[in-house]
Amino acid sequence: MGSSNENEDKPDISEKIQHVRKIRNKHLRMIEFKKQLKLKKKIKKEERKKRRQQGIPKGVPKTLETLREPDQTVIKCEEDKEELQIDVTNSEFGSYFAKSYEPKVLITYSNNPSKKTWSFGRELCRIIPNAFGKLRKHIPIKKVIESCKREEFTDIVVVNENMKMPNGLLVIHLPDGPTANFRLSNVKITPELKRDYKEISTFRPEVILNNFTTRLGNTVASMLAALFHYDPQFKGRRAVTFHNQRDYIFFRHHRYEFKANGTKVGLRELGPRFTLKLRSLQHGTFDSKTGEYEWIISGRRHEMETSRRRFFL
Template sequence: MSSDEEVREVEETNEVLFPEDRKINKIKNKEVRSRLFVKLKRQKRKAKIAEKKKRKEEGTNKPSKPTKTIESTREEDDTAFDKLDEEGNLEVRKDLENSEYAPYFARQYEPKVLITFSDNPAKKTMLFGRELQRIIPNALCRLRKRIPVKNIVESCNREGYTDILIINENMKQMNGLMVIHLPEGPTANFRLSSVRISKELRRKYQEISAHRPEVILNNFSTRLGNSVASMLAALFHYDPEFQGRRAVTFHNQRDYIFFRHHRYEFKKGEKGQKVGLRELGPRFTLKLRWVQSGVFDGKTAEYDWIISGRRHDLETSRRRFFL
């Protein structure tokens, strides 16, 4: 049978085709194989829709199975909150009561944040720092001017700052964010990636109001994750101004922390008032590298947690996460 006759026979057939019946893979003509596969896929899709419709009419439509992802099949962590017993929950409460951030959550002080950079920052890095200054209440953005981190810490302690953000870059590309909590730590270093400022998102810089934003921390489910979430939350004022309708979100997924900045918008529709989100920017992604118990010290520091440069040294599998 010639190729044209095969195609004509397929196009005239209305029954569902199967590869084993037609032996599509054995057809030498590439164009014929392609047409057969397209027709087969179309017919299978129609048959699936018809079967689903029939089950729905008969009331036997079963709920679809939940999709398996790396996140949903993550390995169990002994420090996860949902795995802790009564004694473990008591230890978590003690950790919170004795942590460096206990005075913040007790509202004993207002955060004051200094934002600085590595030496000779690129223009985009400086714009990113200025946008963080507008997002974080009571924050000040200043150039570093080759001042060592140790001297910055001492100066900030004298001036009453509570936290320091240092935006690092390599070859004019932002690649790191260091968060130092004052006066005695801890210090965390994050890998910084996927940075997009408001201009790149086609958002107007002037749209960011001066109201204090609401902070949303999502999916930090372990004791280490709780510490990191507390560090990020302590950068912002504990009393948000909800009339500004601004919200900043730190969403943890597979140990990647995604940052988004939105404003609530209310619109009147035919069925009533609708609520939407308008992204203001910037957006970026963080991944924890290490946590030091005190302020930054590159020589004699003690690490509470550190991830090795080699994946298999610490990460036993792709389904093990720490936050």
Template sequence: MTRLYASLDDDELFAGNDADEFSSILKRERDSEDIDHFRFKLYRGPAFISELLQVIPNAHYYKRGTYDLKKIVEYAKKQDFTSLIVVHTNRREPDALLIIGLPDGPTAHFKLSRLVLRKDIKNHGNPTSHEPELVLTNFTTRLGHRAGRIIQSLFPQEPNFRGRRVVTFHNQRDYIFFRHHRYIFETKESKQSDSKGKKGKDGKGEKISQQKVIARLQECGPRFTLKLRSLQHGTFDTKGGEYEWVHKPEMDTSRRRFFL
């Protein structure tokens, strides 16, 4: 189950769901399977990819080497992968994600920032192999709904709730905040009080304790922020590809105008 929070009063927002590129995956007609690539030896890149593989079930890692991205796309199609994720780096630091839906696109380019690895998160938890629940919040526009569907297609549509894992993509002012948590249930004892505010006692004068279950979240990591830079029809093509949407610097002049 995926929880996608959007504006439900616009029927046109959801009208194309049955016919878009992700419908076969999200209807479970095809199993979601992802492939990750990166090219260079990175400083935090290998650790980030390792944690990303633990977030996205059925994901496989392949070193890109010097292969052209178009050839990688064709190879992934033949292997029946549903998505291709490319981790881009700048000065040995991950700074962008390219998500390509297979076999027919679209291609989304996200800027990646504020990356925090698991080891740097205080009191972090370790995720299990259970398939997580996916929560998408505040993707309220047509473009936002489209971006949400791209993200949704990366994850299986039948989470295993026994694992108590939840992956969240929260859109706020066109910045998509990623968090990965697990639920923790703790049993604590509390002293029972009577109606007058005095501590309750049994017939022998001993204090009565009562157990209650407290739920909390433990972050598993990684933690990062995404910002959509472009959305392209079809698979990756920098020369002849058509773009559904491209971010331009002049779009940032108004603080009240948002696109997702």
């Protein structure tokens, strides 16, 4: 009886809000509406407190990530992880993870890059160990690939631009691919973050790859990891992070330091800062005409993006 009386005494907020919407005077309607919202928050707070006192565990919040559509390629159990480890060992990145070579990366640009694109490429050269920047000078990508193979480069990064702003990143793993094409956005170089580029030391950074949960995501993460040396120098206290969220890959570059006897960590962002969105993943090296694609996003309004809750990485 007590619980039923309690439910009867509890005000029905939704009905009251519907009643408020019928008030014609705009000023009075807004005052009453704010009162009902305040009351609604108060009731929710009391309910949370009551559940906490009763020891009821917190529910899972409804977000796009938690409501994600099922994907058969998501890595869930230990068996999937073991199978994935075998696939990585037998893939084009097997020799990198076996530490049989040191990465050597060429960073180049579209023809006649603007000042910001040039500065962005130079900062990538400072972040990625053993990276060399060079202008293309109208040389086709295929000829650049053949030249890099002869000079024993392991990867090529091409920074593309549109309207004097960097807008694309082409990553080619040598000698046999794959090739990833990314849309590049939200680029902030070090001066725009009000940081001094001299703070970037020459120590090799740690690489953090976060939230790549599918087989496609693992391939992309392996490509990004293979740009960096597999043996970080922890003395430099530098870390680069590729964080995947809703198929957007956010890049951050930090220097960290421990405080209060190692119980707290302080972070200082060094720059640059940018966001990647995968457009395609191609077997082999770059071939825009006859290349075979492992994954490609469709053209007009992205036909593959049929749902906001469907993610591929």
